[in-house]
Amino acid sequence: MGNSFGCSASGERLVSAARDGDLVEAKMLLDCNPCLAKYSTFGGLNSPLHFAAAKGHNEIVGLLLENGADVNSRNYCGQTALMQACRYGHWEVVQTLLLFRCNVIRADYLSGRTALHFAAVNGHARCIRLVVADFVPSAPFEAMHTQIEGDPRDGSSVKNRFDQSSLSRFVNKAADGGITALHIAALNGYFDCVQLLLDIHANVSSVTFHYGTTMDLIGAGSTPLHYAACGGNLKCCQILLARGASRMTLNCNGWLPVDVARMWGRHWLEPLLAPNSDSTIPRFPHSNYLSLPLLSVLNIARESGMQCSVSSSDDPDICAVCLERACNVAAEGCRHELCVRCALYLCSTCNIPSEMVGPTGSIPCPLCRHGIVSFVRLPGSSAKDLKLPLSLGLCTPCMLHPT
Secondary structure, eight states, rough: OOOOOHHHHHHHHHHHHHHOOOOOHHHHHHHHHHGGGGGGGGGGOOOHHHHHHHHHHHHHHHHHTTTOTTTTTTTTTTOHHHHHHHTTTTTTHHHHHHTTTOTOOOOOOTTTOHHHHHHHHHOOHHHHHHHHHGGGOOOOOHHSSSOOSSSOHHHHHHHHHHHHHHHHHHOOOOOOOTBBBHHHHHHOOOOHHHHHHHHHTTOOOOOOOOOSSTTTTTTTOOOOHHHHHHHHHHHHHHHHHTTTOOTTOOOSSSSHHHHHHHHHHOOGEEEESSSSSSOOOOOOOTTTOOOHHHHHHHHHHHOOOOOOOOOOOTTBOTTTTTSSSOOOEEEETOOOEEOOHHHHHHHOOOOOOGGGGSSSEEEOOOOOOEEEEEEETTTTTTTTTTOOHHHHTTTTOSSSSSO
């Protein structure tokens, strides 16, 4: 059967190459017919981009996008490549899709889950960090949790309130009967994800819809603490209680979290969840996966591209981390310079406790260990060094805040 973007035989070869990680084959096919990047299997089951994202073949993902693949294309379930990458924890692919301005708020057709839900299902905290990057400003963490009071005509105050509201709406988006990403992470016992979600305004008191949920054995109207009690992870229950969860909330079945724990045989949770419990709740620091500088360097990479020039070894502006590319970003504060690739990798992967290096949510400078909250583009960076691939420069911006 033919395909509007080329013969089905070539399209299926590209699908196989994307699935198997055969970069040479994929490049050859796209060189012959770039339109194959938009090919989809019969019935719209999946595109080459979906297969490459699900398998974590980042170079092929980039190749397909540079040849015109739609970064927000859906398969028959309504899932995007971003959802597939988050499901399997391929953070490098998530990073590439974000650079091409994918739409992170899209939900699938089957259950209304976003990429954030898919990342939480399997505990991929690094993917959660990347997915929420556009909502977390590169500013001191305390500013995110400070009530903004002042002149309502102050434009910056309005912007900050809007940013906080957008972050809260996205993180607490309900799917599949009212289940949020926090419910999912708590149920599966992924403490790192629970901790990060709570730090970025996840609602500890949100309840599933009263008309039912797919987790009927827990009951409609359940909080994340009910789900954590079912999952049986002690640390998840402790941090939820430390952040304000109530032991006394009844779900629609009339069950307390302790009742759910008993039903599922989680007897070690009963002393903690009992209504009259006097258990000591430990103090939990902020998440190691909170990365405040990520948005700043992500925007620099989007605007300037990743095509850094290769410097000679005696060039004083060579990046001290990779020793290959010219520096084009600088850390605010210590002013140490890096190439945009190394800065983006650092922001995406670092999980060193911020108390050891500086402000909450900062990451350590690889040269002096100073806490970095934001990166700035160096004014001397040449246009040639920062040139974008054509498709990246002309891609449709992600509509994070639809009207």
